[in-house]
Amino acid sequence: MSDLAIRIEAHALANAVKYGGKAQPGNVLPKIIGEFPDAKKDIPGLRAQIEGVLASVNALAPDAQRARLGEIGADLLEKKAAKERDLPELPNAVRGKVVTRLPPEPSKYNHLGHALTFSINSLYARRYDGRLVLRFEDANPEKVSQEYVDAMLDDIQGYLGIRVDEIRYVSDDMEILYAAARRLIAQGDAYMCSCERETVSENRRLGRECACRDRDPAQSERLWEEFVAGRYLDGQYVLRLKGDMKSKNSVMLDPVLFRAVATPHFRVGTRYKAWPLYDLYSPIEEDLCKVTHVIRSNEFDLRIELHKRLQDALGLPRQEIVHYGRFNIRDATTKGREIRELIESGQYLGWDDPRLVTLKALRRRGIRKEAYEMLAKQLGLSPYPVNLDFSMLAALNRELVEPIAHRYSFIEDPREIAIAGAPHEEVTLHLHPSRKDGGRTLRVAGRYLVRAEDHAQFGAQPIRLKDHLTFERAGEGYAFVAKEVGARKFSLNVNWLPADPSQHMRATIMMPDATLRHGLVEHGMTSARVDDIVQFERLGFCRLDAIEDGVYRFWYTHD
Ligand SMILES: [Zn+2]
Numbered sequence: 001m002s003d004l005a006i007r008i009e010a011h012a013l014a015n016a017v018k019y020g021g022k023a024q025p026g027n028v029l030p031k032i033i034g035e036f037p038d039a040k041k042d043i044p045g046l047r048a049q050i051e052g053v054l055a056s057v058n059a060l061a062p063d064a065q066r067a068r069l070g071e072i073g074a075d076l077l078e079k080k081a082a083k084e085r086d087l088p089e090l091p092n093a094v095r096g097k098v099v100t101r102l103p104p105e106p107s108k109y110n111h112l113g114h115a116l117t118f119s120i121n122s123l124y125a126r127r128y129d130g131r132l133v134l135r136f137e138d139a140n141p142e143k144v145s146q147e148y149v150d151a152m153l154d155d156i157q158g159y160l161g162i163r164v165d166e167i168r169y170v171s172d173d174m175e176i177l178y179a180a181a182r183r184l185i186a187q188g189d190a191y192m193c194s195c196e197r198e199t200v201s202e203n204r205r206l207g208r209e210c211a212c213r214d215r216d217p218a219q220s221e222r223l224w225e226e227f228v229a230g231r232y233l234d235g236q237y238v239l240r241l242k243g244d245m246k247s248k249n250s251v252m253l254d255p256v257l258f259r260a261v262a263t264p265h266f267r268v269g270t271r272y273k274a275w276p277l278y279d280l281y282s283p284i285e286e287d288l289c290k291v292t293h294v295i296r297s298n299e300f301d302l303r304i305e306l307h308k309r310l311q312d313a314l315g316l317p318r319q320e321i322v323h324y325g326r327f328n329i330r331d332a333t334t335k336g337r338e339i340r341e342l343i344e345s346g347q348y349l350g351w352d353d354p355r356l357v358t359l360k361a362l363r364r365r366g367i368r369k370e371a372y373e374m375l376a377k378q379l380g381l382s383p384y385p386v387n388l389d390f391s392m393l394a395a396l397n398r399e400l401v402e403p404i405a406h407r408y409s410f411i412e413d414p415r416e417i418a419i420a421g422a423p424h425e426e427v428t429l430h431l432h433p434s435r436k437d438g439g440r441t442l443r444v445a446g447r448y449l450v451r452a453e454d455h456a457q458f459g460a461q462p463i464r465l466k467d468h469l470t471f472e473r474a475g476e477g478y479a480f481v482a483k484e485v486g487a488r489k490f491s492l493n494v495n496w497l498p499a500d501p502s503q504h505m506r507a508t509i510m511m512p513d514a515t516l517r518h519g520l521v522e523h524g525m526t527s528a529r530v531d532d533i534v535q536f537e538r539l540g541f542c543r544l545d546a547i548e549d550g551v552y553r554f555w556y557t558h559d
Pocket residue numbers: 192193194195210211212213
Protein backbone atom coordinates (compact mmCIF):
# COMPACT_ATOMS: atom_id res chain seq x y z
CA MET A 1 0.00 0.00 0.00
CA SER A 2 1.19 3.51 -0.76
CA ASP A 3 1.75 6.07 1.98
CA LEU A 4 -1.29 7.95 0.75
CA ALA A 5 -3.52 4.88 0.96
CA ILE A 6 -2.28 4.10 4.47
CA ARG A 7 -2.94 7.63 5.69
CA ILE A 8 -6.42 7.65 4.16
CA GLU A 9 -7.20 4.47 6.04
CA ALA A 10 -5.61 5.81 9.25
CA HIS A 11 -7.56 9.06 9.14
CA ALA A 12 -10.76 7.21 8.29
CA LEU A 13 -10.19 4.92 11.30
CA ALA A 14 -9.39 7.87 13.59
CA ASN A 15 -12.55 9.61 12.43
CA ALA A 16 -14.62 6.47 12.96
CA VAL A 17 -13.17 5.95 16.45
CA LYS A 18 -14.00 9.56 17.28
CA TYR A 19 -17.55 9.52 15.88
CA GLY A 20 -19.03 6.31 17.23
CA GLY A 21 -17.77 3.92 14.55
CA LYS A 22 -18.83 5.84 11.42
CA ALA A 23 -16.32 8.04 9.66
CA GLN A 24 -17.48 11.02 7.57
CA PRO A 25 -15.85 11.59 4.15
CA GLY A 26 -15.89 15.38 4.63
CA ASN A 27 -13.69 15.00 7.72
CA VAL A 28 -11.06 12.87 6.06
CA LEU A 29 -10.49 14.87 2.85
CA PRO A 30 -8.97 18.01 4.46
CA LYS A 31 -6.67 15.90 6.66
CA ILE A 32 -5.27 14.13 3.59
CA ILE A 33 -4.80 17.36 1.64
CA GLY A 34 -3.03 18.77 4.68
CA GLU A 35 -0.56 15.91 4.63
CA PHE A 36 -0.34 15.39 0.85
CA PRO A 37 -0.72 18.83 -0.81
CA ASP A 38 -0.23 17.28 -4.26
CA ALA A 39 -3.41 15.25 -3.79
CA LYS A 40 -5.33 18.50 -4.49
CA LYS A 41 -4.62 18.03 -8.18
CA ASP A 42 -7.29 15.34 -8.44
CA ILE A 43 -9.98 16.04 -5.86
CA PRO A 44 -12.68 13.87 -7.50
CA GLY A 45 -10.30 10.92 -7.69
CA LEU A 46 -9.22 11.44 -4.07
CA ARG A 47 -12.81 11.71 -2.92
CA ALA A 48 -13.65 8.43 -4.65
CA GLN A 49 -10.65 6.72 -3.08
CA ILE A 50 -11.64 7.98 0.39
CA GLU A 51 -15.22 6.80 -0.01
CA GLY A 52 -14.01 3.33 -0.96
CA VAL A 53 -11.83 3.12 2.16
CA LEU A 54 -14.58 4.53 4.37
CA ALA A 55 -16.99 1.80 3.34
CA SER A 56 -14.65 -0.93 4.58
CA VAL A 57 -13.58 1.00 7.69
CA ASN A 58 -17.18 1.67 8.71
CA ALA A 59 -17.97 -2.02 8.34
CA LEU A 60 -15.51 -2.91 11.13
CA ALA A 61 -16.50 -3.28 14.77
CA PRO A 62 -15.33 -0.40 16.99
CA ASP A 63 -12.75 -2.60 18.77
CA ALA A 64 -11.31 -3.68 15.43
CA GLN A 65 -11.21 -0.06 14.21
CA ARG A 66 -9.25 0.98 17.27
CA ALA A 67 -6.87 -1.99 16.96
CA ARG A 68 -6.19 -1.34 13.27
CA LEU A 69 -5.62 2.34 14.02
CA GLY A 70 -3.10 1.32 16.68
CA GLU A 71 -1.25 -0.66 14.01
CA ILE A 72 -1.15 1.83 11.16
CA GLY A 73 -1.75 5.25 12.73
CA ALA A 74 -0.98 5.23 16.44
CA ASP A 75 -0.18 8.94 16.17
CA LEU A 76 -3.88 9.57 15.56
CA LEU A 77 -5.21 7.70 18.59
CA GLU A 78 -6.74 10.27 20.89
CA LYS A 79 -4.65 10.85 23.92
CA LYS A 80 -6.64 11.38 27.05
CA ALA A 81 -5.21 13.44 29.89
CA ALA A 82 -3.69 11.27 32.62
CA LYS A 83 -6.40 12.25 35.11
CA GLU A 84 -9.23 11.15 32.83
CA ARG A 85 -7.86 7.70 32.17
CA ASP A 86 -9.21 4.86 34.24
CA LEU A 87 -9.97 1.17 34.06
CA PRO A 88 -13.46 0.17 32.90
CA GLU A 89 -16.06 -1.13 35.35
CA LEU A 90 -15.99 -4.86 36.13
CA PRO A 91 -18.97 -6.97 35.10
CA ASN A 92 -21.37 -7.82 37.95
CA ALA A 93 -19.27 -6.08 40.58
CA VAL A 94 -21.05 -5.48 43.89
CA ARG A 95 -19.52 -2.92 46.24
CA GLY A 96 -18.01 -4.61 49.27
CA LYS A 97 -18.22 -8.09 47.69
CA VAL A 98 -15.51 -8.03 45.02
CA VAL A 99 -12.52 -10.30 45.67
CA THR A 100 -9.54 -10.19 43.30
CA ARG A 101 -6.26 -12.01 43.54
CA LEU A 102 -2.54 -11.87 42.81
CA PRO A 103 -1.39 -15.43 42.07
CA PRO A 104 2.39 -15.35 41.51
CA GLU A 105 4.44 -18.53 41.26
CA PRO A 106 7.45 -17.85 43.51
CA SER A 107 9.92 -19.13 40.91
CA LYS A 108 11.32 -15.88 39.54
CA TYR A 109 11.67 -12.18 40.22
CA ASN A 110 8.72 -10.02 39.24
CA HIS A 111 9.04 -7.49 36.45
CA LEU A 112 7.18 -4.54 34.99
CA GLY A 113 4.44 -6.75 33.47
CA HIS A 114 3.68 -8.34 36.85
CA ALA A 115 3.54 -4.92 38.50
CA LEU A 116 0.83 -3.89 36.03
CA THR A 117 -1.18 -7.05 36.69
CA PHE A 118 -0.81 -6.53 40.45
CA SER A 119 -1.83 -2.89 40.09
CA ILE A 120 -4.92 -3.72 38.04
CA ASN A 121 -6.14 -6.23 40.63
CA SER A 122 -5.33 -3.92 43.52
CA LEU A 123 -7.07 -0.96 41.85
CA TYR A 124 -10.24 -3.01 41.36
CA ALA A 125 -10.26 -4.36 44.93
CA ARG A 126 -10.00 -0.78 46.20
CA ARG A 127 -12.50 0.66 43.76
CA TYR A 128 -15.23 -1.73 44.97
CA ASP A 129 -14.19 -1.74 48.66
CA GLY A 130 -13.39 -5.39 48.13
CA ARG A 131 -10.63 -7.73 49.19
CA LEU A 132 -7.32 -8.67 47.60
CA VAL A 133 -5.77 -12.10 48.13
CA LEU A 134 -2.09 -12.74 47.53
CA ARG A 135 -1.79 -16.43 46.68
CA PHE A 136 1.63 -18.00 46.25
CA GLU A 137 1.20 -20.76 43.69
CA ASP A 138 4.05 -22.81 45.05
CA ALA A 139 3.07 -26.21 43.65
CA ASN A 140 6.25 -26.89 41.71
CA PRO A 141 8.86 -27.91 44.34
CA GLU A 142 11.58 -27.97 41.68
CA LYS A 143 11.22 -24.26 40.89
CA VAL A 144 9.79 -22.45 43.89
CA SER A 145 11.75 -21.09 46.83
CA GLN A 146 11.61 -18.85 49.88
CA GLU A 147 14.01 -16.45 48.16
CA TYR A 148 11.32 -15.62 45.59
CA VAL A 149 8.55 -15.45 48.19
CA ASP A 150 10.57 -12.92 50.17
CA ALA A 151 11.40 -10.91 47.04
CA MET A 152 7.74 -10.86 45.96
CA LEU A 153 6.48 -9.83 49.40
CA ASP A 154 8.99 -7.00 49.33
CA ASP A 155 8.03 -6.01 45.78
CA ILE A 156 4.28 -6.12 46.37
CA GLN A 157 3.98 -4.71 49.87
CA GLY A 158 7.26 -2.87 50.35
CA TYR A 159 7.75 -1.30 46.94
CA LEU A 160 4.35 -1.17 45.25
CA GLY A 161 2.63 -0.46 48.58
CA ILE A 162 -0.25 -2.79 47.69
CA ARG A 163 -2.51 -3.56 50.65
CA VAL A 164 -3.12 -7.29 50.71
CA ASP A 165 -6.00 -8.62 52.83
CA GLU A 166 -4.88 -12.23 52.94
CA ILE A 167 -1.76 -14.23 52.08
CA ARG A 168 -2.14 -17.89 51.13
CA TYR A 169 0.02 -20.71 49.78
CA VAL A 170 -1.24 -23.51 47.55
CA SER A 171 1.06 -25.84 49.51
CA ASP A 172 -1.17 -25.28 52.56
CA ASP A 173 -4.13 -26.75 50.70
CA MET A 174 -2.65 -30.08 49.66
CA GLU A 175 -5.16 -32.19 51.63
CA ILE A 176 -8.03 -30.35 49.91
CA LEU A 177 -6.38 -30.85 46.52
CA TYR A 178 -5.85 -34.56 47.24
CA ALA A 179 -9.51 -34.87 48.23
CA ALA A 180 -10.46 -33.28 44.91
CA ALA A 181 -8.30 -35.82 43.06
CA ARG A 182 -9.93 -38.73 44.92
CA ARG A 183 -13.34 -37.36 44.07
CA LEU A 184 -12.48 -37.03 40.37
CA ILE A 185 -11.18 -40.60 40.32
CA ALA A 186 -14.24 -42.00 42.15
CA GLN A 187 -16.56 -40.17 39.74
CA GLY A 188 -14.68 -41.59 36.76
CA ASP A 189 -13.50 -38.10 35.73
CA ALA A 190 -9.79 -38.82 36.20
CA TYR A 191 -7.52 -41.83 35.80
CA MET A 192 -3.99 -42.95 36.59
CA CYS A 193 -2.04 -43.11 33.33
CA SER A 194 1.27 -44.87 32.77
CA CYS A 195 1.73 -44.15 29.07
CA GLU A 196 5.14 -43.18 27.75
CA ARG A 197 5.61 -39.64 26.44
CA GLU A 198 5.70 -40.87 22.81
CA THR A 199 2.43 -42.75 23.20
CA VAL A 200 0.76 -39.69 24.65
CA SER A 201 1.98 -37.51 21.77
CA GLU A 202 0.80 -40.01 19.22
CA ASN A 203 -2.59 -40.42 20.87
CA ARG A 204 -3.01 -36.67 20.88
CA ARG A 205 -2.13 -36.43 17.23
CA LEU A 206 -4.58 -39.20 16.33
CA GLY A 207 -7.31 -38.11 18.76
CA ARG A 208 -7.09 -41.56 20.37
CA GLU A 209 -7.82 -42.42 23.99
CA CYS A 210 -5.27 -44.53 25.87
CA ALA A 211 -5.99 -47.90 27.46
CA CYS A 212 -5.47 -46.53 31.00
CA ARG A 213 -8.61 -44.47 30.56
CA ASP A 214 -10.75 -47.60 30.77
CA ARG A 215 -9.16 -48.64 34.04
CA ASP A 216 -11.66 -49.46 36.72
CA PRO A 217 -11.95 -46.44 39.12
CA ALA A 218 -11.21 -48.79 42.05
CA GLN A 219 -7.87 -49.71 40.45
CA SER A 220 -7.08 -46.03 39.76
CA GLU A 221 -7.89 -45.33 43.42
CA ARG A 222 -5.38 -47.99 44.56
CA LEU A 223 -2.72 -46.63 42.21
CA TRP A 224 -3.46 -43.09 43.42
CA GLU A 225 -2.87 -44.05 47.06
CA GLU A 226 0.45 -45.68 46.11
CA PHE A 227 1.30 -42.62 44.03
CA VAL A 228 0.59 -40.30 46.97
CA ALA A 229 2.70 -42.54 49.22
CA GLY A 230 5.66 -41.97 46.90
CA ARG A 231 5.76 -45.32 45.16
CA TYR A 232 6.05 -43.85 41.64
CA LEU A 233 8.62 -41.11 42.09
CA ASP A 234 10.23 -42.37 38.89
CA GLY A 235 7.34 -40.74 37.02
CA GLN A 236 5.73 -44.01 35.97
CA TYR A 237 2.23 -42.69 36.71
CA VAL A 238 0.43 -39.37 36.43
CA LEU A 239 -3.18 -38.49 37.16
CA ARG A 240 -5.02 -37.32 34.06
CA LEU A 241 -8.40 -35.72 33.50
CA LYS A 242 -10.77 -37.58 31.20
CA GLY A 243 -10.91 -34.71 28.77
CA ASP A 244 -11.74 -34.93 25.09
CA MET A 245 -9.02 -36.45 22.92
CA LYS A 246 -10.81 -35.13 19.83
CA SER A 247 -10.95 -31.53 21.07
CA LYS A 248 -9.44 -28.77 18.99
CA ASN A 249 -8.43 -27.12 22.27
CA SER A 250 -5.08 -28.69 23.12
CA VAL A 251 -5.49 -28.24 26.87
CA MET A 252 -8.56 -30.53 26.79
CA LEU A 253 -6.54 -33.53 25.54
CA ASP A 254 -6.54 -35.48 28.85
CA PRO A 255 -4.31 -33.00 30.68
CA VAL A 256 -2.14 -34.06 33.61
CA LEU A 257 -3.61 -33.02 36.96
CA PHE A 258 -1.01 -34.48 39.34
CA ARG A 259 2.56 -35.64 38.95
CA ALA A 260 5.07 -37.27 41.29
CA VAL A 261 7.88 -35.04 42.62
CA ALA A 262 10.74 -36.23 44.81
CA THR A 263 12.36 -32.78 45.28
CA PRO A 264 11.71 -31.45 48.80
CA HIS A 265 9.43 -28.42 48.93
CA PHE A 266 10.76 -25.30 50.66
CA ARG A 267 7.77 -25.11 53.01
CA VAL A 268 6.51 -28.67 53.50
CA GLY A 269 9.63 -30.70 52.78
CA THR A 270 8.93 -34.24 51.58
CA ARG A 271 5.50 -34.53 53.22
CA TYR A 272 3.86 -34.62 49.77
CA LYS A 273 5.12 -36.71 46.88
CA ALA A 274 2.32 -35.89 44.44
CA TRP A 275 1.95 -32.28 43.31
CA PRO A 276 -0.96 -30.69 41.41
CA LEU A 277 -0.61 -28.85 38.13
CA TYR A 278 -1.92 -25.35 37.55
CA ASP A 279 -5.07 -26.47 35.77
CA LEU A 280 -6.19 -28.53 38.76
CA TYR A 281 -5.40 -26.19 41.63
CA SER A 282 -6.40 -22.97 39.89
CA PRO A 283 -10.21 -23.47 39.90
CA ILE A 284 -10.07 -24.96 43.41
CA GLU A 285 -7.96 -22.13 44.76
CA GLU A 286 -10.25 -19.48 43.23
CA ASP A 287 -13.01 -21.02 45.33
CA LEU A 288 -10.89 -21.31 48.50
CA CYS A 289 -9.87 -17.67 48.14
CA LYS A 290 -13.54 -16.72 47.46
CA VAL A 291 -12.44 -14.89 44.33
CA THR A 292 -15.27 -13.17 42.44
CA HIS A 293 -13.28 -11.71 39.53
CA VAL A 294 -10.34 -13.38 37.82
CA ILE A 295 -8.53 -10.56 36.04
CA ARG A 296 -5.57 -11.69 33.97
CA SER A 297 -4.09 -11.65 30.49
CA ASN A 298 -5.73 -13.53 27.65
CA GLU A 299 -2.85 -16.02 27.51
CA PHE A 300 -5.30 -18.01 29.66
CA ASP A 301 -8.10 -18.00 27.07
CA LEU A 302 -7.63 -21.67 26.19
CA ARG A 303 -7.81 -22.75 29.83
CA ILE A 304 -11.31 -21.37 30.46
CA GLU A 305 -12.95 -24.47 28.95
CA LEU A 306 -10.80 -26.81 31.05
CA HIS A 307 -11.39 -24.89 34.26
CA LYS A 308 -15.15 -24.93 33.66
CA ARG A 309 -15.01 -28.68 33.12
CA LEU A 310 -13.23 -29.11 36.48
CA GLN A 311 -15.55 -26.67 38.25
CA ASP A 312 -18.54 -28.69 37.04
CA ALA A 313 -16.96 -32.02 38.02
CA LEU A 314 -16.11 -30.73 41.50
CA GLY A 315 -19.23 -28.64 42.08
CA LEU A 316 -17.23 -25.41 42.30
CA PRO A 317 -18.60 -21.92 41.61
CA ARG A 318 -17.62 -19.92 38.54
CA GLN A 319 -15.95 -16.53 38.66
CA GLU A 320 -16.27 -13.57 36.37
CA ILE A 321 -13.33 -13.81 33.97
CA VAL A 322 -11.84 -10.55 32.71
CA HIS A 323 -9.05 -10.95 30.18
CA TYR A 324 -6.84 -8.29 28.69
CA GLY A 325 -4.08 -8.36 26.05
CA ARG A 326 -0.75 -9.73 27.14
CA PHE A 327 2.10 -7.41 28.03
CA ASN A 328 5.18 -7.87 25.87
CA ILE A 329 8.29 -6.36 27.38
CA ARG A 330 10.21 -4.90 24.50
CA ASP A 331 13.60 -3.70 25.58
CA ALA A 332 14.87 -6.10 28.25
CA THR A 333 14.93 -9.81 28.85
CA THR A 334 12.39 -11.07 31.38
CA LYS A 335 13.35 -14.73 31.16
CA GLY A 336 14.46 -15.85 34.61
CA ARG A 337 16.87 -18.45 33.32
CA GLU A 338 18.54 -16.03 30.91
CA ILE A 339 18.88 -13.39 33.62
CA ARG A 340 20.31 -15.92 36.05
CA GLU A 341 22.95 -16.93 33.49
CA LEU A 342 23.87 -13.29 32.86
CA ILE A 343 24.27 -12.78 36.60
CA GLU A 344 26.23 -15.96 37.18
CA SER A 345 28.61 -15.21 34.31
CA GLY A 346 29.24 -11.78 35.81
CA GLN A 347 27.76 -9.85 32.87
CA TYR A 348 24.89 -8.50 34.97
CA LEU A 349 25.21 -7.04 38.46
CA GLY A 350 22.24 -8.92 39.91
CA TRP A 351 18.45 -9.10 39.69
CA ASP A 352 18.44 -5.31 40.04
CA ASP A 353 20.84 -4.68 37.16
CA PRO A 354 19.79 -1.33 35.62
CA ARG A 355 19.44 -2.99 32.19
CA LEU A 356 16.56 -5.11 33.54
CA VAL A 357 12.93 -4.21 34.11
CA THR A 358 12.60 -6.36 37.23
CA LEU A 359 10.86 -4.53 40.05
CA LYS A 360 14.13 -4.71 41.97
CA ALA A 361 15.86 -2.76 39.19
CA LEU A 362 13.03 -0.29 38.65
CA ARG A 363 12.80 0.42 42.37
CA ARG A 364 16.52 1.08 42.57
CA ARG A 365 16.38 3.38 39.58
CA GLY A 366 13.70 5.47 41.26
CA ILE A 367 10.40 4.55 39.57
CA ARG A 368 7.62 5.61 41.95
CA LYS A 369 4.93 3.09 42.80
CA GLU A 370 2.23 5.45 41.52
CA ALA A 371 3.66 5.20 38.00
CA TYR A 372 2.45 1.58 37.66
CA GLU A 373 -1.14 2.42 38.50
CA MET A 374 -1.01 5.36 36.11
CA LEU A 375 0.26 3.07 33.35
CA ALA A 376 -2.35 0.38 34.15
CA LYS A 377 -5.11 2.97 33.87
CA GLN A 378 -3.66 4.32 30.67
CA LEU A 379 -3.62 0.87 29.06
CA GLY A 380 -7.16 0.28 30.31
CA LEU A 381 -7.65 -3.50 29.75
CA SER A 382 -7.16 -3.38 26.00
CA PRO A 383 -7.85 -6.81 24.46
CA TYR A 384 -4.82 -6.42 22.20
CA PRO A 385 -1.21 -7.24 23.07
CA VAL A 386 0.60 -4.25 24.51
CA ASN A 387 4.29 -3.65 23.87
CA LEU A 388 5.78 -2.19 27.01
CA ASP A 389 9.10 -0.56 27.44
CA PHE A 390 10.84 1.48 30.06
CA SER A 391 10.12 4.76 28.29
CA MET A 392 6.36 4.43 28.88
CA LEU A 393 6.94 4.10 32.60
CA ALA A 394 9.55 6.87 32.51
CA ALA A 395 7.10 9.32 30.91
CA LEU A 396 4.65 8.86 33.79
CA ASN A 397 7.33 8.82 36.46
CA ARG A 398 8.64 12.12 35.11
CA GLU A 399 5.22 13.68 35.77
CA LEU A 400 5.53 12.50 39.37
CA VAL A 401 9.09 13.57 40.15
CA GLU A 402 9.48 16.72 38.05
CA PRO A 403 7.54 18.95 40.49
CA ILE A 404 9.38 17.73 43.59
CA ALA A 405 12.93 16.74 42.63
CA HIS A 406 15.59 19.18 43.81
CA ARG A 407 17.97 20.50 41.14
CA TYR A 408 21.72 20.15 41.42
CA SER A 409 24.84 20.12 39.26
CA PHE A 410 26.88 16.99 38.59
CA ILE A 411 30.34 17.93 37.38
CA GLU A 412 31.96 15.04 35.57
CA ASP A 413 35.64 15.19 34.64
CA PRO A 414 36.08 18.61 36.32
CA ARG A 415 38.27 21.41 34.90
CA GLU A 416 39.27 24.26 37.19
CA ILE A 417 39.07 27.85 36.01
CA ALA A 418 39.95 31.11 37.77
CA ILE A 419 37.83 34.18 37.02
CA ALA A 420 39.60 37.45 37.76
CA GLY A 421 37.41 40.00 39.51
CA ALA A 422 34.67 37.53 40.42
CA PRO A 423 33.01 38.36 43.74
CA HIS A 424 33.90 36.42 46.88
CA GLU A 425 30.56 35.78 48.54
CA GLU A 426 27.82 33.33 49.53
CA VAL A 427 25.54 32.50 46.63
CA THR A 428 22.01 31.23 47.11
CA LEU A 429 20.56 28.97 44.43
CA HIS A 430 17.09 27.44 44.22
CA LEU A 431 16.28 23.81 44.97
CA HIS A 432 13.48 23.99 42.40
CA PRO A 433 13.27 26.54 39.58
CA SER A 434 9.51 27.07 39.85
CA ARG A 435 9.52 27.72 43.59
CA LYS A 436 12.47 30.10 43.75
CA ASP A 437 12.77 29.61 47.50
CA GLY A 438 16.51 29.18 47.76
CA GLY A 439 17.79 26.28 49.79
CA ARG A 440 21.25 25.92 48.26
CA THR A 441 24.10 28.02 49.61
CA LEU A 442 27.56 27.95 48.05
CA ARG A 443 30.62 29.98 49.10
CA VAL A 444 32.47 31.22 46.02
CA ALA A 445 35.90 32.82 45.71
CA GLY A 446 36.83 33.21 42.05
CA ARG A 447 37.85 29.63 41.33
CA TYR A 448 35.35 27.19 39.81
CA LEU A 449 35.00 23.66 38.46
CA VAL A 450 33.20 23.07 35.17
CA ARG A 451 32.68 19.96 33.07
CA ALA A 452 35.50 19.13 30.68
CA GLU A 453 32.88 18.77 27.96
CA ASP A 454 31.73 22.37 28.51
CA HIS A 455 35.26 23.66 28.97
CA ALA A 456 36.22 22.35 25.54
CA GLN A 457 33.62 24.68 24.00
CA PHE A 458 34.75 27.90 25.67
CA GLY A 459 35.34 30.44 22.89
CA ALA A 460 35.55 34.17 22.40
CA GLN A 461 31.93 34.81 23.44
CA PRO A 462 31.06 35.40 27.12
CA ILE A 463 30.02 32.34 29.08
CA ARG A 464 27.55 32.08 31.92
CA LEU A 465 27.93 30.02 35.11
CA LYS A 466 24.30 29.01 35.48
CA ASP A 467 22.29 31.24 37.85
CA HIS A 468 25.47 32.91 39.07
CA LEU A 469 27.61 35.15 36.83
CA THR A 470 28.88 35.84 33.33
CA PHE A 471 32.58 35.86 32.42
CA GLU A 472 34.75 35.99 29.33
CA ARG A 473 38.17 35.12 28.12
CA ALA A 474 40.87 37.68 29.03
CA GLY A 475 44.34 36.88 27.72
CA GLU A 476 45.29 33.42 28.95
CA GLY A 477 42.65 33.49 31.73
CA TYR A 478 39.08 34.61 32.35
CA ALA A 479 37.57 37.83 33.67
CA PHE A 480 34.31 38.61 35.45
CA VAL A 481 31.69 40.41 33.33
CA ALA A 482 28.48 40.70 35.36
CA LYS A 483 26.18 38.96 37.78
CA GLU A 484 22.95 39.74 35.95
CA VAL A 485 21.75 37.82 32.95
CA GLY A 486 21.50 40.06 29.93
CA ALA A 487 24.38 42.38 30.75
CA ARG A 488 26.18 40.77 27.81
CA LYS A 489 24.99 38.08 25.45
CA PHE A 490 26.57 34.73 26.37
CA SER A 491 27.17 31.67 24.21
CA LEU A 492 27.12 28.90 26.85
CA ASN A 493 25.26 28.44 30.13
CA VAL A 494 27.20 25.85 32.14
CA ASN A 495 26.91 24.04 35.45
CA TRP A 496 29.62 24.69 37.97
CA LEU A 497 30.88 24.12 41.49
CA PRO A 498 33.18 26.21 43.69
CA ALA A 499 36.72 24.81 43.40
CA ASP A 500 37.17 25.01 47.19
CA PRO A 501 37.17 21.34 48.33
CA SER A 502 35.01 22.21 51.35
CA GLN A 503 32.24 23.16 48.89
CA HIS A 504 31.91 19.91 46.95
CA MET A 505 32.07 16.15 47.39
CA ARG A 506 32.35 13.00 45.33
CA ALA A 507 29.41 11.26 43.66
CA THR A 508 28.81 8.41 41.22
CA ILE A 509 25.86 7.62 38.96
CA MET A 510 24.97 4.09 37.90
CA MET A 511 23.78 4.59 34.32
CA PRO A 512 21.06 2.54 32.49
CA ASP A 513 23.78 0.61 30.61
CA ALA A 514 25.42 -0.31 33.96
CA THR A 515 28.41 1.96 33.44
CA LEU A 516 29.44 4.11 36.39
CA ARG A 517 29.98 7.85 35.99
CA HIS A 518 32.15 9.69 38.50
CA GLY A 519 31.86 13.35 39.35
CA LEU A 520 31.50 16.02 41.96
CA VAL A 521 28.37 17.51 43.51
CA GLU A 522 27.85 20.47 45.83
CA HIS A 523 28.47 20.01 49.51
CA GLY A 524 24.88 21.03 50.30
CA MET A 525 23.69 17.69 48.94
CA THR A 526 24.34 16.29 52.41
CA SER A 527 20.69 17.26 53.03
CA ALA A 528 19.60 14.59 50.51
CA ARG A 529 18.43 11.26 51.95
CA VAL A 530 18.72 7.79 50.49
CA ASP A 531 15.72 7.19 48.18
CA ASP A 532 15.38 10.88 47.31
CA ILE A 533 15.09 11.67 43.61
CA VAL A 534 17.09 14.66 42.44
CA GLN A 535 17.57 16.18 39.03
CA PHE A 536 21.08 16.81 37.85
CA GLU A 537 20.71 19.63 35.37
CA ARG A 538 21.40 18.75 31.75
CA LEU A 539 21.76 15.07 32.76
CA GLY A 540 18.55 13.69 34.25
CA PHE A 541 16.75 12.44 37.31
CA CYS A 542 18.65 10.18 39.71
CA ARG A 543 17.81 8.34 42.89
CA LEU A 544 20.21 8.52 45.85
CA ASP A 545 20.99 4.87 46.43
CA ALA A 546 23.63 4.95 49.16
CA ILE A 547 26.20 7.11 50.89
CA GLU A 548 29.46 5.18 51.27
CA ASP A 549 32.65 6.67 52.73
CA GLY A 550 31.43 10.14 51.89
CA VAL A 551 30.67 9.21 48.27
CA TYR A 552 27.09 9.88 47.18
CA ARG A 553 26.00 6.96 45.01
CA PHE A 554 23.13 7.61 42.61
CA TRP A 555 21.21 5.46 40.13
CA TYR A 556 20.02 7.10 36.96
CA THR A 557 16.22 7.19 36.71
CA HIS A 558 15.47 8.80 33.34
CA ASP A 559 16.07 12.08 31.55
ZN1 LIG B 1 -2.35 -43.96 29.50
